[in-house]
Structures are given as structure tokens and as C-alpha cells.
Amino acid sequence: MDKKYTILIIDDKVENLQYLNNILKDENYLIKATTDAQFAIKSAKLSAPDLILLDIKIPHLNGFEVCRIFKDDEKLKDIPIIFISALDDVQSKVKAFEEGGVDYITKPFEKEEVKARIKTQLNLFESKQTNINLxxxxxxxxxxxxxxxxxxxxxxxxxxxxxxxxxxxxxxxxxxxxxxxxxxxxxxxxxxxxxxxxxxEEKKEIELIKFLSSRVMFFDEMANIKNIDINLDIHAEFNIFIDENSLQRVIDNTISNAIKYAEINSQIDIILDINKDEHFIIIKNSGSYIQDTDSIFKAYYQDKSKNIGLGLGLNIVKDICDNNNIEISVKSENNTTSFSYKIDIKDVIKGNL
Known part of the structure; x- marks a missing residue:
């Protein structure tokens, strides 16, 4: 490790601080050690360390309380905290991790174990910071x-x-x-x-027939390039309660995807239907067979044979549907693919068709 990391050690016994300092001094770390938890907190706020070694049994504030203070501070919450303690019971270890600790080392300390665990956590912390910056x-x-x-x-x-x-x-x-x-x-x-x-999100009642008709008109030029007809097929009329922008992302990305993969001179069907009191919006097209209907919702996924788009559209669809309790099912067989969206019954406003 080229960077000189700062390690803050908090322990109520001076001999433990001296021992840890001796273990770590050859590792090119900058060591800050104290028996005073309050002082350690103030010091960290002025100059944040890269890692904290924290004893549990310290006066005035125990280690769990100190950890909680660090985790509640926006600027200090990501600092990895390794608990160091003579307590070897399961309950103490579980509580240490629940409070936000990343590791737990029991006393008496094994020199190489302490060094290895610190190095591991610093590498993980460095990787995390790199990811945050990216x-x-x-x-x-x-x-x-x-x-x-x-x-x-x-x-x-x-x-x-x-x-x-x-x-x-x-x-x-x-x-x-x-x-x-x-x-x-x-x-x-x-x-x-x-x-x-x-x-x-600003949820409101959406007139589905009117809304879907407007999306069909919007996609007219794109569909015409491949001589595709978009057909609105109303088997049942119902409105839904949802954020309009979110619904538009779902419908637009699904229709756009259908146009990309549909055959020339084919048809896309947008269907409103009710089946046993379950309410569906279905978008169906004739075109390429989808082998893996689960992977298509992953971010940046692309069909290797097509290599079309950024691979974001269906991932966004999945995110919106999950947030609105809309159940997605995809069927792709016999050269026909359909995306079916089952609307949560709580968000359905029934019509009279």
C-alpha cells in the first residue's frame, strides 16, 4: 500500500495501545491512540482517520455507543471500525456487527492476524471509495x-x-x-x-385508453419505418392510480423495445384486459425469440445477436414496476413476445366497458 493510512485506536488500557502501536509501526501507518473516547470523536471530526480500532469496555461511553456516534455522523459513517475486545461471546460479536463494525478481533491479540485484518479492511475501504468516486x-x-x-x-x-x-x-x-x-x-x-x-412521485388517476392512444400516436413515425401497425385492443376498460411520468417510462420503453425487435411488416398489439379480477396491460409483438427473459431486466443487458440500445430501458421498467407493485411476466415463444403488466388491485379504478 503506497498511501500512508491513519489508524485511530481507542482502548482504555495504555498497555494495549502500546502493544498495537508496536505491531503496526512497521506497516507505515500513522497511529493515533487514546484512552479517551470523547477526545477520539472530536479528533476524528477534525481529521478523519482511515480506520478505527475500538475496544468495547471503555469508561463513560462503551464501544457500541462510540460506534453509533461515528455511524450517525455523515462525514464519518463510512470509516471502517474493527472492534477489539476480550469479550468472546456470540452476543457481543453480533451486537458489534449490528452497530456497524466491519470486523471483530478478540484479545489477546495475534500480531499477524491484526495486521492481516487491518490490511484487508483498508483495501476494501479503498475500493469502496474508488467506486464512490466513479x-x-x-x-x-x-x-x-x-x-x-x-x-x-x-x-x-x-x-x-x-x-x-x-x-x-x-x-x-x-x-x-x-x-x-x-x-x-x-x-x-x-x-x-x-x-x-x-x-x-405525483400519483393521479390515469385514463388508460386516452393515455395509451397518445403513446400509439407518438410512436407512429418509428413504427412506420418498419411498416409496423400498432393496434390498441380494448377487452376491458379501467383506469389506474399512478405517477404519469413513471407509467410513460414503462409503456414507452416497452413499445420502443417491441418496435426494435419486431419483424418488418408486422403488428404490435397493446391490450387492456381483465382476467378473474386481475387487470393487465399487455404489449405483444412478432419478432426475435428471447431466450433469457430474466436477464433482460438487468442494467446494461444487451442481446448479443442484436447489440441494440444502452440496455437501460427494461431495467428502468423493472424498477418502476417494483416500486408500484406491478407484476411483470414475459413470454417469448413461437416467434411472439409479450410483456404483461398486472396492476395492483389497490391502484385500479374500474370503468364501465
Whole structure:
């Protein structure tokens, strides 16, 4: 390890502090040792250590209480804490892990064991921090992409509409509109990913027939490129109570996926149905057979034979459905694939069809 790590040791016995210091001094660590838990907490807040060795039986505040204080502090909560104690009972060990400890070393200390366990936890901590930094960079990158995509997409859409008004419908305009909408799905998926933790859902009653009809119209240009008809098949009428933006991500990503994999000159069916008081939205297409219907919902999954898209759309669908108690089932056989969404009965508002 090239970096010089700081280790904070808290133990009420000076001889233990001296022994641990002697064990670790040859490992190029910066050692801070104290018998005073309150002082240790204040010191850590001023300059956070990389790892803490914490005794359980210390005066005034026991080790579990000290650990809790660290874990409740936003700036210190990720510091790995290894409990060191003469207590060797199962209850103490379980409580140590429940309070947030990452390891437990019993006294008397074995020199090589202490060194190995500290090195392991520091490596894990370093890896975790690296992952956190990568996620921060990814978040910044996604936000940058979204910012850069929004304006060009708006300009393309506006200018194509203006040209179509002046010149009239053209096959090329349909292709440009379809491509623009494909990019807009990428934009919307990325936007959802970076906003989902902060977004407050606003649930309301959605008129499904009206809503689904609007999505069919939206996808018209994309479907026309492959000469696909999108058919809205109403077997039963019902409305649902859900956040509209979330529902749109589910429906749009499923229809978009159906268009990508559907055969040319085929049909996509969007079905509203009730079966034994269970309410379904079903989207069905003729096209490629899906061998692994579970993996398709994993983030960044792509069909190796197609290599289409970012592999985010269906993962977002799964996330939204899980959060809204919507049960997904996928069937792919005889060249037909259907995505079935069973709506939680609590969110169903029945119609009169």
C-alpha cells in the first residue's frame, strides 16, 4: 500500500495501545491512540482517520455507543471500525456487527492476524471509495450528456416540423422524426436515472385508453419505418392510480423495445384486459425469440445477436414496476413476445366497458 493510512485506536488500557502501536509501526501507518473516547470523536471530526480500532469496555461511553456516534455522523459513517475486545461471546460479536463494525478481533491479540485484518479492511475501504468516486464521475457525465442532448433534440424537432409545414410530408422527414424520437428515449432514460432518488412521485388517476392512444400516436413515425401497425385492443376498460411520468417510462420503453425487435411488416398489439379480477396491460409483438427473459431486466443487458440500445430501458421498467407493485411476466415463444403488466388491485379504478 503506497498511501500512508491513519489508524485511530481507542482502548482504555495504555498497555494495549502500546502493544498495537508496536505491531503496526512497521506497516507505515500513522497511529493515533487514546484512552479517551470523547477526545477520539472530536479528533476524528477534525481529521478523519482511515480506520478505527475500538475496544468495547471503555469508561463513560462503551464501544457500541462510540460506534453509533461515528455511524450517525455523515462525514464519518463510512470509516471502517474493527472492534477489539476480550469479550468472546456470540452476543457481543453480533451486537458489534449490528452497530456497524466491519470486523471483530478478540484479545489477546495475534500480531499477524491484526495486521492481516487491518490490511484487508483498508483495501476494501479503498475500493469502496474508488467506486464512490466513479459513481460521482458517472453522475456528472450523465448530467453533462443530458444537458448537451436536450437543445439539439429540440432544434431538430422544431425545424423538421417547420420544413414539413412548408414542403409537405416527405419520407425523409419521417425517418428523421423517428431517429429523433429514438434519441429522446435515451435522453428520458438517462434523465430518469439521475433524478429518480430525488423525484417525488405525483400519483393521479390515469385514463388508460386516452393515455395509451397518445403513446400509439407518438410512436407512429418509428413504427412506420418498419411498416409496423400498432393496434390498441380494448377487452376491458379501467383506469389506474399512478405517477404519469413513471407509467410513460414503462409503456414507452416497452413499445420502443417491441418496435426494435419486431419483424418488418408486422403488428404490435397493446391490450387492456381483465382476467378473474386481475387487470393487465399487455404489449405483444412478432419478432426475435428471447431466450433469457430474466436477464433482460438487468442494467446494461444487451442481446448479443442484436447489440441494440444502452440496455437501460427494461431495467428502468423493472424498477418502476417494483416500486408500484406491478407484476411483470414475459413470454417469448413461437416467434411472439409479450410483456404483461398486472396492476395492483389497490391502484385500479374500474370503468364501465
Amino acid at each position: 459513481l460521482k464521475q458517472q453522475d456528472f457525465f450523465l448530467k453533462k450528456i443530458i444537458h448537451e442532448m436536450n437543445t439539439p433534440l429540440s432544434i431538430i424537432s422544431l425545424n423538421i416540423d417547420n420544413l414539413e409545414t412548408q414542403i409537405g410530408p416527405k419520407e425523409q422527414f419521417e425517418a428523421i422524426k423517428a431517429s429523433s424520437k429514438s434519441l429522446s428515449f435515451i435522453y428520458n432514460d438517462l434523465y430518469y436515472l439521475i433524478k429518480k432518488e430525488k423525484k417525488i
